[in-house]
Amino acid sequence: MDDPGRHDEAHHFFMECHNISNEAQFLVDSLPNVETAAVERASRQLNAVRVILMALNDPHSDPADLQHLIGYVDSLIHPLDSFLANPPLPPHTHIPRRRTGARGRPAYELDLDRAILLHDLGNTWQDIAVAIGVSRSTLYKHMEDRGLPTARREWSDLTDDEIDELVSEISLAHPFVGTTIILGHLEAREVHLPRERVQESLRRVDRIGVLVRSLHNVRIERLWRDVRKDSLESYRQIFTYLGNTGLLDMENEIHRSCLFLVFQPRIQASLDRTRDAWNHHKVRTARNKTPIAMFELSRETAIRRGYWTGDMGDDLNTAADPLYGYDGEAPLPPITEQHGEPEIVSQEPVGIDAEREAGICVNDDDELREVQELMPDFDFGRNDENWGIDVYCEAVLLLKSRM
Helix, strand or coil: CCCHHHHHHHHHHHHHHHHHHHHHHHHHHHCCCCCHHHHHHHHHHHHHHHHHHHHCCCCCCCHHHHHHHHHHHHHHHHHHHHHHHCCCCCHHHHCCEECCCCCCCCEECCCHHHHHHHHHCCCCHHHHHHHHCCCHHHHHHHHHHCCCCCCCCCCCCCCHHHHHHHHHHHHHHCCCCCHHHHHHHHHHCCCCCCHHHHHHHHHHHHHCCCCCCCCCCCCCCCCCCCHHHHHHHHHHHHHHHHHHCCCCCCCCHHHHHHHHHHHHHHHHHHHHHHHHHHHHCCEHHHCCECHHHHHHHHHHHHHHHCCCCCCCCCCHHHHCCCCCCCCCCCCCCCHHHCCCCCCCCCCCCCCHHHHHHCCCCCCCHHHHHHHHHHCCCCCCCCCCCCCCHHHHHHHHHHHHHHC
């Protein structure tokens, strides 16, 4: 008979293997911009996994699947061990030195303006010193010699009324975000405020009825971190409202064209603001550092260690591939994490008719160009203080009269 306990033990083992391999894959993808200790840990864990897999005698496991897993583990171990065998040069090796003719070693030439920028982004002096390749005391000494302060940058000098105006503007444009993302929006505007003042402002704004948190005055209490809700949920409600009231018919070419020309720039601007806010919001699990602070610190580390290529990511054409980021050889995540995910990656539709059928595209370039030629004097981007609804209705009416 099968031993249920042994089967459960094997299941937990494979779950742990999945977690270890995921962390190791991240390190492999990040090489050489990794911590040596993290690589050593992953290498030892993977070797332990390999030994156990080789000796595993589980009647529920297919031998071919086990060999496939062992091969995958080996593919992770090899680059990690290669890194450990040929580690990067010490970071201080790449620091330029200034020769003055005096006795002793030449002094380091540190980019202190860059160090201050990293500090203003929220990085600690200790982390900055490690990234540059010197001790914190050395960095402090250089700052002192230049007469530069090491204190955290000061809070922005704004009155409560000025803060309320900014918070109201951000909240009206992004009705479903909470304090953390609002702080990110403010930091993106170079407004540096303590969390408590923003929270107090939100309470004041709500109390005096300036802030409307949705088109239906529904207060969203929990923090929605998802970018879709930050940027797009408001527009989804607007389009639903237009459809329910008969103001929008997606089968109508005039409605479709006006919808795109009025709302596409607004949605893009909202996405741009969300991107900036996300880059500047503090991540609790990263010691309250912001994504841009972590990126810039990591970039500084790569520059100082000599392996920065200047390439910050894949180009747009590569990232636009429907299979971008998909690894068909990687093991599947646990069943609990696959709920709601498509089983098969769909192919990209080709042609305007196929795109419309798939719901990807509703207007072609010729339609939009014709509308713009018929309405050269119409300001589709005008702020009507009503989310663009009034501008849309005016555009539809005028376009009907000109076609």
